[in-house]
Amino acid sequence: MIDFLTLIQVLDGTLRLATPLLLVCLAGLFSERAGIFDIGLEGKLLAAAFVSAAFAAITGSVWLGLLGGVLASILLSLLHGLASITLRGDQIISGVAINFLAAGLTVVIAQDLFGQGGRTPPLKSGGRFEPLNFPWSISSKEMSDAGPLMQLYSELLSGHSLLVYLALLTVPLSWFVLYKTRFGLRLRAVGENPAAVDTAGISVVGLRYGAVVIGGILCGIAGAYIATSLQANFTKDMSAGRGFIALAALIFAKWRPWYALGACLLFGFFFAVDNRFQNILMPAWALSSLLIFISIVLLSYVWKKDYLDKVVLGGLALGIAIISFMVISSVWTSGLSSQVKIPVVFIQSLPYVLTVVVLAGFVGRAIPPKAGGQPYIKER
Amino acid sequence: MDIMPKWVDIIVVPLFSLFLAAFLAALLILAIGESPVAALNLMIEGTLLRSAGWGYMLYYTTNFIFTGLAVSVAFHAALFNIGGEGQAMIGGLGVALVCLFIPWPHWTLAIIGASIGAALFGMIWAGLPAYLQAKRGSHIVITTIMFNFIAAGVLIFFVVDVLKPTGSMDPASANFPASTHLPTFQDIASLMGFENAFRSAPANVSFFIALFACVATWYLVWRSPLGYEIRALGKSGAAARYAGVRPVKIIMIAMMISGALCGMMAINTTQGESERLILNFTEGAGFIGIAVALMGRSHPAGVFLAALLFGFLYQGGAELALWTKIPREMIVVIQALVILFTGALSLMVRAPLERFFMSIKKADV
Numbered sequence: 019m020i021d022f023l024t025l026i027q028v029l030d031g032t033l034r035l036a037t038p039l040l041l042v043c044l045a046g047l048f049s050e051r052a053g054i055f056d057i058g059l060e061g062k063l064l065a066a067a068f069v070s071a072a073f074a075a076i077t078g079s080v081w082l083g084l085l086g087g088v089l090a091s092i093l094l095s096l097l098h099g100l101a102s103i104t105l106r107g108d109q110i111i112s113g114v115a116i117n118f119l120a121a122g123l124t125v126v127i128a129q130d131l132f133g134q135g136g137r138t139p140p141l142k143s144g145g146r147f148e149p150l151n152f153p154w155s156i157s158s159k160e161m162s163d164a165g166p167l168m169q170l171y172s173e174l175l176s177g178h179s180l181l182v183y184l185a186l187l188t189v190p191l192s193w194f195v196l197y198k199t200r201f202g203l204r205l206r207a208v209g210e211n212p213a214a215v216d217t218a219g220i221s222v223v224g225l226r227y228g229a230v231v232i233g234g235i236l237c238g239i240a241g242a243y244i245a246t247s248l249q250a251n252f253t254k255d256m257s258a259g260r261g262f263i264a265l266a267a268l269i270f271a272k273w274r275p276w277y278a279l280g281a282c283l284l285f286g287f288f289f290a291v292d293n294r295f296q297n298i299l300m301p302a303w304a305l306s307s308l309l310i311f312i313s314i315v316l317l318s319y320v321w322k323k324d325y326l327d328k329v330v331l332g333g334l335a336l337g338i339a340i341i342s343f344m345v346i347s348s349v350w351t352s353g354l355s356s357q358v359k360i361p362v363v364f365i366q367s368l369p370y371v372l373t374v375v376v377l378a379g380f381v382g383r384a385i386p387p388k389a390g391g392q393p394y395i396k397e398r
Numbered sequence: 399m400d401i402m403p404k405w406v407d408i409i410v411v412p413l414f415s416l417f418l419a420a421f422l423a424a425l426l427i428l429a430i431g432e433s434p435v436a437a438l439n440l441m442i443e444g445t446l447l448r449s450a451g452w453g454y455m456l457y458y459t460t461n462f463i464f465t466g467l468a469v470s471v472a473f474h475a476a477l478f479n480i481g482g483e484g485q486a487m488i489g490g491l492g493v494a495l496v497c498l499f500i501p502w503p504h505w506t507l508a509i510i511g512a513s514i515g516a517a518l519f520g521m522i523w524a525g526l527p528a529y530l531q532a533k534r535g536s537h538i539v540i541t542t543i544m545f546n547f548i549a550a551g552v553l554i555f556f557v558v559d560v561l562k563p564t565g566s567m568d569p570a571s572a573n574f575p576a577s578t579h580l581p582t583f584q585d586i587a588s589l590m591g592f593e594n595a596f597r598s599a600p601a602n603v604s605f606f607i608a609l610f611a612c613v614a615t616w617y618l619v620w621r622s623p624l625g626y627e628i629r630a631l632g633k634s635g636a637a638a639r640y641a642g643v644r645p646v647k648i649i650m651i652a653m654m655i656s657g658a659l660c661g662m663m664a665i666n667t668t669q670g671e672s673e674r675l676i677l678n679f680t681e682g683a684g685f686i687g688i689a690v691a692l693m694g695r696s697h698p699a700g701v702f703l704a705a706l707l708f709g710f711l712y713q714g715g716a717e718l719a720l721w722t723k724i725p726r727e728m729i730v731v732i733q734a735l736v737i738l739f740t741g742a743l744s745l746m747v748r749a750p751l752e753r754f755f756m757s758i759k760k761a762d763v
Contacts, residue, residue: 057543107741115734115737115742118734119731119735126728130429130430262544326532361555361559364555370544373540374548377534378530
C-alpha cells in the first residue's frame with residue numbers, strides 16, 4: 019500500500035490542480051445561473067494565461083500580469099455578452115468562436131512578441147506567484163523524517179501560491195453572493211425566469227452582463243494561476259481542456275458553489291493520481307467483477323424499457339461485458355488474482371465519463387437553470 | 399418577415415461576414431509587421447497556381463465537406479453537433495480495424511468496407527449522445543464535448559496499447575496493406591499521362607465520395623420524407639410533434655447521420671493519407687465543420703464552397719507559416735472570426751443590410 023506521505027503529496031497535487039478548475043467552474047456558475055451558457059470558458063482561461071504571462075514577462079511584475087490576464091478575460095466575456103445578450107445570438111456558437119479566437123490569437127501574438135514558437139520566455143522570480151510558506155513549516159527535504167501532522171501541515175496546507183487560497187475563499191464568497199444577497203437572488207432569478215425579473219423593473223441585460231463579467235474576472239485569475247504559478251511561462255494551448263473539465267464539474271456540481279468545490283477536488287484528484295502514478299494495477303477478478311456488475315445494473319434497468327433503451331443501453335452493457343471477458347481471458351494462464359494494468363487514459367477520461375453519467379440522470383439528476391441558453395427578448 | 403431578398407440572405411450575408419473576418423485578419427497581419435496583400439498573393443501562389451497546392455487544398459476540402467455536412471444535418475434538426483472531432487477519431491478507428499484485419503483484394507472493395515466501418519463507428523459515437531438527448535434530455539452540446547475527450551482517450555488506448563506493433567516506438571498502428579492504398583490525384587494524373595501533376599499531394603479518390611455525400615445529403619434533407627421530418631422538427635418542435643413526427647426517432651437518426659459523415663472523414667485522412675492509424679489525424683477538422691456549416695448556410699452547395707474556402711485557407715496558411723513570420727494559427731483566428739460573424743454576431747452583420755433593403759423598399763413604394 020502507499021504510505022502516508024505519498025497520500026499527502028497526491029492530495030497536495032489535487033489542491034494545486036483543482037484550483038484552476040474551481041475558479042473556472044465558479045465563473046461558469048455565475049454565468050449559467052444568470053442564463054448565459056458559456057462554452058467559451060476554455061478560451062478565456064487560455065487568453066488570460068497568455069496575457070498574464072506576457073505582461074509578467076515584459077514588466078517583471080506578477081501583479082500587473084494578473085491584472086492583464088483578468089482584463090483580457092473580461093474583454094472576451096464582454097464579446098460573449100455582446101453576442102449573446104445584446105445581439106441575442108447563439109450562445110454556444112459565440113462560445114465556440116471565443117475558444118478559437120483565443121487559441122489562434124495567443125499563438126500569433128506570442129510568436130510576434132517573443133518569437134519562441136508561441137511561448138513566452140520563462141518568468142523570473144518577480145513575475146511568478148511564489149509559494150507561501152506558513153510559519154514553522156518545513157522544507158520538502160526534511161519531509162520524510164517529520165511526523166504525520168507536520169507532513170500534513172507543511173506539504174498539504176502550506177506552500178501553495180496565494181491564488182490557491184484565494185480560489186478556496188471564492189467558494190464561500192460565491193455562496194454568500196448567490197444565496198445571501200439581493201444581487202444573488204436576482205441573478206438566480208434571471209436565469210430561471212427573466213420575464214419575472216423584468217416585470218419587477220430590474221434590468222435583465224444589466225444583471226446578465228454583471229454575471230458574465232464576474233465570470234470573466236474568475237477565469238482571468240485562473241488563467242494567471244496556470245501561467246504564473248502552476249507553470250512559469252505560457253505555452254501553446256496550455257489550458258489543455260481545463261475549461262471544458264470545469265464545465266463538466268459545473269454540471270457534476272449541479273450549479274451549486276459548495277458542490278463545485280467537491281467536484282473540482284474530485285477531478286483534481288484524478289489528475290494528481292494520473293501525474294503521480296504511471297500505472298494503476300488492479301486484481302483481475304476485481305476489475306472484471308466491477309465491469310460485470312455495471313453491465314448487470316444496466317441490463318436490469320432496461321428490462322422493462324422500450325426498444326430504443328434496450329438497443330442502446332443493452333448494447334453498452336454487452337460491450338462492457340465483452341471487455342470484462344477480455345480482461346479475464348488475458349489473465350487466464352496466470353490466474354484471476356494477478357494484477358492487470360489500467361491504462362492511464364482511462365483515469366484521464368473518468369471526469370468526462372462521470373459527467374455524462376450525471377447528465378444522463380441515472381445518478382442524481384442535474385437540472386440546468388431554466389432560461390439557460392435563450393436570449394431574452396423584452397417584447398415577448 | 400423577409401425584409402431582404404433571398405439571394406442577399408444566401409450570398410451577400412456570408413460574403414459580407416467573410417469580408418469582415420478578412421478585414422480584421424488583415425489588420426492583425428499588418429500589426430505583426432507583414433503585408434496582407436503579399437500574404438494573400440503568397441497564399442494564392444502556393445495553393446491555386448500549383449497542382450500540388452490544389453492537391454493539398456482538395457485534401458483539406460474533403461475533410462471539411464464531411465464535417466461541414468455533418469454539422470449542417472444536425473443543424474437542420476436544431477441540434478448542435480460539436481462532437482465531430484470525436485466521431486471522426488472513432489471513425490478512424492473503424493477504418494483502421496477494417497483495413498488491418500480484413501484482407502482486401504482491391505482498393506475499390508477496401509474503400510467500401512472502410513466507408514462502412516468509418517460510418518458505423520462514427521454513428522455509434524454520435525448515437526450515444528443522441529440517445530441521451532432524446533430520452534434523458536441531456537444537453538447534446540455538453541455530451542458531445544465530453545464524448546470528444548472520451549474519444550481521444552479511446553483512440554490513444556487503441557493506438558498505444560492495442561494496435562501499435564510490438565517493438566515500435568511510434569504511437570501509430572502498423573501500416574495498412576498495400577491493397578488498401580487509395581489512388582491519389584497524382585496516381586490518377588500519371589495514369590492519364592501527366593507525370594508531374596499533384597506531386598506528393600495527399601488528395602485522393604475520397605474527394606469524390608465527399609462530392610457524392612454532398613448530393614446524397616441534399617437529396618436526404620430536401621427531397622426525402624425523412625429530411626422533411628428532420629427540418630420540421632428543427633424549425634418547430636411542437637408543430638412537428640403535432641404533425642406526427644416522432645422527436646426521439648428523428649433526433650437519433652439526424653445525429654447518427656451526422657456521426658456517420660464525420661466518421662467518413664477518416665477514409666480521407668487515415669486510409670487515404672497516413673495509411674495507418676495515428677493520433678491527432680483529425681487536426682481540428684471536426685470543429686472547422688462548424689464554421690463551414692455556418693458559412694455554407696447548412697446547404698450542401700454552400701458547404702462545398704465553404705469547404706473549398708477553408709481548404710484554401712489551410713493550405714495557404716501552411717504556405718504563410720513556411721515563408722513568412724505569420725504562424726499557422728492565423729487561420730484559426732480567421733476561422734474564429736468567420737464563426738463569430740456568421741453565427742453569433744449575425745444580427746450585427748444583418749442589421750445594416752436589412753436597413754439598406756428597407757430603405758430601397760420604401761423608395762419603391
